[in-house]
Amino acid sequence: MFSSGVFIDRYIDVDNDYPILDERQFDWAKIKNYFPIKDYPFIHLNSGSAGVMPQQVVKALVRHITEMNSKPPYEAWKDWQEIKAVNKSDLANQLGVQSDELAVLRNTTEGLNNLIFGIPLQAKDEVVAATHDYPFVINALEQRVQRDQVHFTKLDINLTDATDEEIVANYRNAVTEKTKILVLTHITHREGRILPIKAISDALQKYDVKIILDAAHSFAHFQYKLPNLGVDFMATSLHKWLNAPHGTGLLYIKKERIKEIYPLLSADATRTDFMDKFEYLGTRAFHQEIGITAALMFQKFVGEQRKEERLQHLKQYWTDQVKNLDRVYFCTPLNPQQSCAIASFKMDGVHNLLGKLKKDYKIHAKSVGTDKGAFIRITPNIFTLERDLDVLVDAIHQIHKS
Numbered sequence: 001m002f003s004s005g006v007f008i009d010r011y012i013d014v015d016n017d018y019p020i021l022d023e024r025q026f027d028w029a030k031i032k033n034y035f036p037i038k039d040y041p042f043i044h045l046n047s048g049s050a051g052v053m054p055q056q057v058v059k060a061l062v063r064h065i066t067e068m069n070s071k072p073p074y075e076a077w078k079d080w081q082e083i084k085a086v087n088k089s090d091l092a093n094q095l096g097v098q099s100d101e102l103a104v105l106r107n108t109t110e111g112l113n114n115l116i117f118g119i120p121l122q123a124k125d126e127v128v129a130a131t132h133d134y135p136f137v138i139n140a141l142e143q144r145v146q147r148d149q150v151h152f153t154k155l156d157i158n159l160t161d162a163t164d165e166e167i168v169a170n171y172r173n174a175v176t177e178k179t180k181i182l183v184l185t186h187i188t189h190r191e192g193r194i195l196p197i198k199a200i201s202d203a204l205q206k207y208d209v210k211i212i213l214d215a216a217h218s219f220a221h222f223q224y225k226l227p228n229l230g231v232d233f234m235a236t237s238l239h240k241w242l243n244a245p246h247g248t249g250l251l252y253i254k255k256e257r258i259k260e261i262y263p264l265l266s267a268d269a270t271r272t273d274f275m276d277k278f279e280y281l282g283t284r285a286f287h288q289e290i291g292i293t294a295a296l297m298f299q300k301f302v303g304e305q306r307k308e309e310r311l312q313h314l315k316q317y318w319t320d321q322v323k324n325l326d327r328v329y330f331c332t333p334l335n336p337q338q339s340c341a342i343a344s345f346k347m348d349g350v351h352n353l354l355g356k357l358k359k360d361y362k363i364h365a366k367s368v369g370t371d372k373g374a375f376i377r378i379t380p381n382i383f384t385l386e387r388d389l390d391v392l393v394d395a396i397h398q399i400h401k402s
């Protein structure tokens, strides 16, 4: 089941931490029990902001920290090089790419900044993104406008109502011969909408534009292979949906294009063609990176397909029970092709809905601002049970009545 025997024996108590769950015994309540977040005095429905680790990953991480402090830290790092390679190979398999097309960084933000600042631009070149992209992406592109006098086309698409075809048309119309960078978000942070990445990249094939995918929310949330999306550049976070240690992320660049991107921090000149040029980060929390192994194990233990189906089910479970109430509106298209775990709603005429959910119902959710007003983003996870969502559904019905 797991790829790295010696390392696993040293850090992970497989028999106790991963009891064999056969199909008939699989029970989400047991999975919830593995997560320390179960003791949080609120129902945690904000996995959209950051993931949390199951106890198996926390335990492994504590062992890694102990080891890194039990010897000169670079000795630990040297010993961990093999496992670093195994992790990359596991991650590459999941994405359908090669290990030497990946760099392990701290998060999506770091990966995206490497790409956005690493692409040489000249005055009057164009860059394209949209208001639904993550604010840090917009900040980075605006800095390039200031530094390099490029033109920034910022799309504003109504993601609640637009069809996939309309979204593709918006991007196709925005890109020109001068466009050098296009940022696309795989799952948007406010609506949780899954964008039609492949159709957009297909529509832009004739242009020499670097398409950068912000996959912060999609990796380990639902299954896909990167080569099927037609993008050569991608960044994601492993501390979101993989439940890996905080401060772990990935940068992907298609092999033959690695040399086109400058790393944000300088690297050895001989490494121009290699992904490790992005990993010249100095001394850092090496143990966090090695904790990825335990997160990968946990994910295999749960099962990728089972996880994706569960997340779809959880969204459907609560949204089906409230979506027909008058004054309740979703900015998320709820069908499984266009969203997975994340869905955002609002209720007209109700002041401080987020505060009410927290104070009166002990529900921790997140408010997201859109041009259609503030929505409440609900993001369940594999530690969320139907009975947690029943509290949410009852709360929405009660607030709606009052």
Ligand SMILES: Cc1ncc(COP(=O)(O)O)c(C=O)c1O
Pocket (backbone or CB within 6 Å): 048, 049, 107, 108, 109, 110, 133, 134, 185, 187, 188, 189, 214, 216, 217, 237
């Ligand atoms: C779409 C999107 N991109 C990027 C990020 C940044 O992720 P991180 O903080 O892990 O770098 C987020 C964070 O929520 C996000 O939702």
